[in-house]
């Protein structure tokens with residue numbers, strides 16, 4: 001039975017060095033079969049103990065069934081198994097969320113750990129270059145826990161000593177392909193430990209219709225869509241500045257209009273003033289009545305409106321000096337949100353040099369000094385290159401919608417964002433699938449979050465204008 005053990009062939013190998021008469025015959029020490037068996041049995045025992053230690057409840061089930069079978073016979077064990085399965089199925093039917101949270105996702109995680117990750121771990125690590133095969137031994141990163149959420153598998157990994165997070169983020173494609181996922185994201189959880197996120201489905205695949213207008217006036221964070229994990233996407237606009245970059249048709253308008261929609265009650269109550277710069281004469285002109293006299297389209301008008309915003313900001317700063325360090329919106333001092341659609345029309349593509357410099361200086365002043373006194377800028381642009389938008393770093397919060405080139409992702413979201421999984425250049429150009437989908441990198445967190453903005457249609461905008469004007473007339 002054990003006539004041909006691994007290593008037997010090596011006995012017959014002869015290695016020679018060309019051009020010499022010296023012939024080396026490797027010394028082969030035959031491992032006794034019993035030793036191999038003991039090592040195998042030890043490995044299995046250790047695996048069993050590890051499984052019981054990690055999954056005590058799951059291990060208890062076969063043990064209990066085995067005991068019942070032994071004492072009372074197999075029909076009793078089969079009956080108990082049937083009752084348990086029936087109870088679980090009823091629970092799943094009656095209260096799916098609690099079943100999924102307490103049982104379903106745990107079972108799925110265990111299954112995916114065994115069937116997907118552990119089974120493919122060694123080959124994927126070696127082929128992708130994240131593991132090493134040295135002198136007959138495999139040095140592999142340690143696979144940790146697998147947790148399943150409604151849309152993704154979160155896999156914890158203890159990386160090899162000497163490896164960097166970048167070694168992993170450079171190989172996200174290999175990892176995704178290796179484990180049969182569409183993409184992979186890498187995040188550092190503790191020193192030496194990473195969390196890999198493998199999406200199983202895309203919760204943002206279908207468009208979201210416009211969210212209800214809030215009942216209570218609020219300046220934010222305003223709810224404007226959905227995050228990949230299913231939670232609402234709330235964007236802070238008061239106390240920051242937001243830059244939205246995306247190719248044509250990426251859905252920049254849906255972010256602008258979702259923000260305006262959420263701020264509408266606050267605007268009605270006088271706590272927010274919406275100022276609009278619409279150099280393309282397209283996006284914002286549709287809801288022109290929402291902005292009253294604070295709407296500008298020509299470059300001259302835009303420059304004038306920006307200067308006015310700077311003047312409001314400076315007057316406030318002079319009043320607040322020494323008295324308050326942050327802004328609370330009131331009717332006397334409302335939050336001023338300057339919305340700029342296609343900011344590059346006013347900066348890079350503006351042929352009048354003096355006007356261009358005036359506009360750039362005003363935007364730079366607002367973005368450097370405005371947030372503490374309640375003046376914010378929400379700007380959209382198509383081309384994020386520095387020549388086009390040299391003040392992009394003055395925006396603390398950035399959103400990258402679909403972009404044409406991979407290099408543009410880091411230009412918008414900052415260095416390393418694409419390596420961390422912000423694949424904005426992979427977002428579908430088909431509006432139903434990809435418009436309004438993007439990645440956000442907030443000032444407070446380096447991890448990009450995948451989101452989708454709700455789509456505010458022309459009908460929604462018309463309804464918003466009617467509601468707002470009726471409210472203004474009634475007031």
Ligand SMILES: Nc1ncnc2c1ncn2[C@@H]1O[C@H](COP(=O)(O)OP(=O)(O)OP(=O)(O)O)[C@@H](O)[C@H]1O
Pocket residue numbers: 207208246247248249250251252253254382431432435436437452453454455456
């Ligand atoms: N959030 C969204 N969800 C679903 N579809 C959307 C969304 N946003 C936009 N769309 C669709 O995509 C089309 C283009 O959107 P939009 O005009 O807002 O893009 P844009 O980035 O502003 O483009 P441009 O820079 O050319 O003005 C819209 O007509 C609409 O059909």
